[in-house]
Amino acid sequence: MAKIRVLIVDDSAFMRKLINDFLSEHPEIDVIGTARNGEDAIKKWRELHPDVITLDVEMPKLNGLEVLKTIMKEQPLPVVMLSSTTKEGADTTLQAIQAGAVDFVAKPSGSISIDLHKIKTELIQKVLSASKANLTKINFLEDSKSVGKKQNSSIDSEIKVAGHVTTRGFTRESKKIVCIGTSTGGPRALQQVITSLPKDIDVPVLVVQHMPPGFTKSLANRLDSLSQIKVKEAEDGELLQKGTAYIAPGGFHMEVKNLGSTLAVSLSLSPPRNGHRPSVDVMFESISSIKNYSKIAVIMTGMGSDGSRGLIEMKKSGTVKAIAESQDTSIVFGMPKAAIATNMVDEVANVENIAQTIMNYI
Template sequence: MAKIRVLIVDDSAFMRKLINDFLSEHQQIEVIGTARNGEDAIKKWRELRPDVITLDVEMPKLNGLEVLKQIMEEKPLPVVMLSSTTKEGAETTLQAIQAGAVDFVAKPSGSISIDLHKIKSELIQKVLSASKANLTKISILEDSKTAKKQTDISIDTKLQPADYVTTRRLTQSKKVVCIGTSTGGPRALQQVISSLPKGLDVPVLIVQHMPPGFTKSLANRLDSLSEIRVKEAEDGELLQKGTAYIAPGGFHLMVKSLGSSLAISLSQSPPRNGHRPSVDVMFESISAIKNYSKIAVIMTGMGADGSKGLVEMKKNGIVKAIAESQETSIVFGMPKAAIATNLVDEVVNVENIAQKIMDYI
């Protein structure tokens, strides 16, 4: 098996050495070079043609975002950003994902993190998953917003006869939408959430695998781009129609009945499948809510988070499940695992997910 050839870009010699040591331990990874700043990164990238680049956000001369944009314009390849957990670092990281980065890893204690070992396994896994990323999806997403503006979201009346009874029951009940995603998720969420119409008559719950400090910036960015309200979820708040709630990094998001309403419950119970927040935890919590129909969506991401929770949801009440297609998933792991349960009702491209949600609403 050919090794994944990696170029490491960081302005700290100490960090370059640590990252090199960590990645080189894995038998599938070969570090073929390092670069000390943005200009050096562009030069080494052109010379070495790596399979994956790990790219520091904050660097002199050319910063990580500027390097990334140049790479994506010239010859796209998988890039994993390394970011600080400051507010500015989080916002720049989201800009990097929008510009084409596959994923990011948060440095535990700033630009020079002597405790980088804390994210060693995460860094290795993200480099491995980045090497399998669907870059054609990254290159076409920018056109989606233009395409979206040319077609109004509407109720699709072309239902198959077998769907009629279930769909009638779904439309006559109270509903909640729940979305789970991971690698490539911020871009997919932007496409889906910004396509939902103003006046949406249901609440939306979202788990995006992200560390603390980044989900608030994601919520703010989506809120600025969307017709519906988007916010980071807070413990105890009542769900409102037309609002999307993003699980805070480091907390599981669950829901509980409170009279005739639903309330958010946040928990720091142990991670599930290595994740907190976990899609499975959210789905299992929603499966216990009575008198609601549920629309479950699983989009791009590494691993299988969400598939066990989907099984629980389908055991309890009316559930319509949507999975993102392989064609548009940046990483097809989570949708593939959900589809393998044979409980997914629709497999659709990301640009059609908002319309499909509205069909069920």
């Protein structure tokens, strides 16, 4: 089997050596070169034609975002960003994902992380996953505050046509909750879905996106600025409000608890599930125990199978409709594929149609 040819880009010689050593240990990875800055990166990329690039966000001359945009404009290929966990680093990383990066790894302690070994396994896994990513369907979304308004106008007209859609247990009067799980490629998919939900959506929306601490707040703020509904990072104990999307904070599991006649967020530091905290399974399992609610579960792009076990638990109790993102639009078809394999998924939809599918059930 051909090895995955990787180009490492970082302005620190120490970091280049460390990343090279980590990746070279894996039998499926061949590090074909390194670059010390943005200009060097573009030169080496054109010369070496790598399969995957690891790209530092913060560099002199051309920064990682500028390099990424050049690559995506000329000849898109899988890129994994390496980012610091500062607010500025998190914001830039989300811009990079919007510009076409497949995934990112957070450096544990700044631009030169002598403790990079902490994320060695994650880095290797993300390079392997990126090599299989489907870049052909990436559509570069508008980055303006009018995104939600533009997309929402078309959704409203479609909902009037699709308004007759009801399924057993899904009456217009029943209380409902939407829960979404995603991983690799998720921020882009979430932007398409969340910005397409109308402002008068009469349900709360819960989201688990696999991300480390420090990045989910930037994601929530970004989506909030682009969407008609309110989007925020979830806080422990807060009551769920209709028309609001709650994103699980990086590093915490997010569960839902009954609090009298309402629902409340419960955050926990219980052990990671399948290597993830937050975990989609944990969220789905907690929602499965909520009575008197119809549930809409959505599983989108991501590697692995997080969400599948939780979906099975949800389907055992109560009225649940499950939507999986299609292979055509998934950047990585791991999580949706695993969900579909449970035979518990009711609809498979392209990412641009998921918001409409959700609204059909609401």
